Amino acid sequence: MRSKSSSATEPSQLDSEKAPLVDNLPNASAAPALEAAAGLKQESSGCFMGISKRTVAGLAATGALLLIFAASAWIPDPGCIHGMVFPSQLQSASSDGRIDPARVFLSIPSTERLLENLRYYSSGTHVAGINYTQASYTRDYFEQQGIDAKIVEYFPWMNYPVDQRVALYNTTNNKVVFEAGLREDVVAQDPLSEDPNNLPAFHGYSADGNVTGQLVYANYGTIDDFKALEKAGVSVANKIVLVRYGRVFRGLKVQAAELHGARGVLIYSDPADDGFSRGKTYPDGPWRPESSIQRGSVIRLQVYPGDPLTPGYASTESAPRIDPKDAKNINHIPSLPLSYRDAEPLLRALQGCGANVSTIADSWVGGLAAKGVEYWTGPSELSVNLLNRVEYKTVPVQNVIGRIKGSEDSEHAVIIGNHRDAWCAGASDPSSGSAALLELARALGELMKLGWRPRRTIVLASWDAEEYGMVGSTEWVEEKIDWLRANGVAYINVDNAVSGTSFAAQASPMFKRLLHSVTRQVPYPNSNESVYDAWLRQSLAEHRLGSASTESVAHASANSDADIDANDDDGASAEKPHKPPINLLGSGSAYTAFMAHAGVSSLSMAFSGIPGAYHSNYDSPKRLTSFIDPDMKLHQAMVRIWGLIAIRLADDPVIDLDPVSYAKDVRKYIKMLKKQISAQSSDDTASAAALGRVRNLHAAQRQLLISSHMVERDRKHLRAVYGEDCQMKSRRRHASCIKLRESINDRVFGLERHFIDPEGIPSREWYKHVLVGPGRSLGYGAQVFPALAEAAEDGDWRQFQVHVKHAAETIYEAAWFLREV
Structure with a gap:
């Protein structure tokens, strides 16, 4: 590997693959x-x-x-x-x-090019820290499109698998009753399923250890699930805990088990959530087969993402490191992922032990009941040995940063990004997004050949080590934090661009108008609809079915702006959404540091809905093109949406970010907070007092809405009196127009920064957004007013009062900022 670090690992076989497909324009007929x-x-x-x-x-x-x-x-x-x-x-x-x-x-993106890109990026396993070839390929591709590009390296502390074992045995005679395979079956039609570089069962940032104990089943491993076990008289202390994927981020499952005294955690994919209960399994269909293993990171994402040893600052080669034992975002008990085939004998060993889970709740019963498995809590009579040998080391990771310099306002920048690393081949996650990023780069290059330059700078980023916990993007943001807070217009993220057929988005409310506008302009593949029409139709169908969000490849938040208020002015209805829902931004992808730490308005989007190969060897081009996007037109639609948003933000004279939508959503956030307080508090008197103090937030929100409408009036005045392009001969009128336009732009892209608290959220100070952030007990999922919500959850009403006052002041200050012409 080309690196200055002596601790660098050697490149995998990916470095010796055939020459990448970087060619000149094809010899197509004109x-x-x-x-x-x-x-x-x-x-x-x-x-x-x-x-x-x-x-x-x-x-x-x-x-x-x-x-x-x-070219297309x-x-x-x-x-x-x-x-x-x-x-x-x-x-x-x-x-x-x-x-x-x-x-x-819109006429440039090519499905053929997208397929080439997808096949290249998902041609083999490319784990963070061992994919320099793809980094250099990406840089060279950017440069061939006329985009200045470079590789930016960081040196985080990460782990890699060495040895794993899960065995069920009788402690009396030490006889092994069952030994988990911990491997995925080879699919004859899919050569990537037998790639020799495929990872074994593994969790990024898992603890090294060899532990033994009785087994206890804890459903999804949420805080409420562990409370339910306690209520049922079942202790997990000194036990091995078996939980299933879903509901909350996997790192929180391990942390919750650790806090309750467990020795280790096994996390399996239950077929009720992601397997044969949902439909045909691969290779006969898109859903997860019985041997499939979901890898992933178990970092304590809700504390801080990125390199555990450099919290709040970039992990450059010479950066100081804290002691690993002081890293607050690392769990301390070992964990491994399991397939549901390997989980079945463990669940059968629990039968008759402890309590039948139906006495706790029917929701504890998983899909293996269809195979005669009874779900019991345990503890089991037999014991489980969990071996997780991992090697931790400092390794170089490579971000690729491309730059198209703006023609008029080059200091201000729109950043678009996708991560490149994957646990396996990663066709959907993230190579569908990487393929789209390359095609977007090519399309921008074609525009530049025509003499076009955006008014503002466009930065294209291919991140490394996202799968471990947004490492590459976090380190870059931490290094560029001052520049971003001064000049960052917006960040537009696409992770796994295509893992299903339903469009979904998470965003700052600033993007609502623009995202709805752009999706109306892009055709939904093989239909008479726009993406907007299909998005609305699909969301209405999901709403009718009452489908709930689960942890999936889309990393979607369960909090949707369409589910909050039945009588809000923007038409969102709890019964029938008038507009397609845009979810709140929690965490789970590269937007995290931009939004929650730097205060750069962010958007993340995908075509999602079928996470049946998520983080497994079966996330291959074969599966993706067989069952989800056979003609690559969903990929093409994503390039069009992504590119249109980037062009609009970088090139429109007036930036189309929407403070009015933000102000309206703040009112929704307050209502959500009040519902949480009412639902959580057991002290009616304290709850009533807290709800009374929330009136301060309502008053601040009204001022924010008034100020937001002032920005919109300024925008209308600019159009009516001058025109957005400021094309007039009078120098005085030209200067007045430019001044007003700059004022509007500075206010709309600077608004998000005014919701950033330099002190951060108590006990997890890296997260600094006052209005929204990843929930303390959700991980990926978003929490509104996180400091207030956590004080209320803890019953700390004195701190609640302090945070209400601070949040109201923050909103007032943002409102006054919008009035600064």
């Missing part, structure tokens, strides 16, 4: 492009294929026009789908004569 330029290709609906005549007229002076069509497969005009016209696509040039980059961009 005839389709010439036909389109002449307006000859036309459907019966009257919609032209390709770009419009007006666009052609604006570009005819350059031969670069042909490169667009030679010919596709129908995104403004026309089976005769349906998207009106916002019909303009092809802006008022100042510049090309309309969004219009041209």
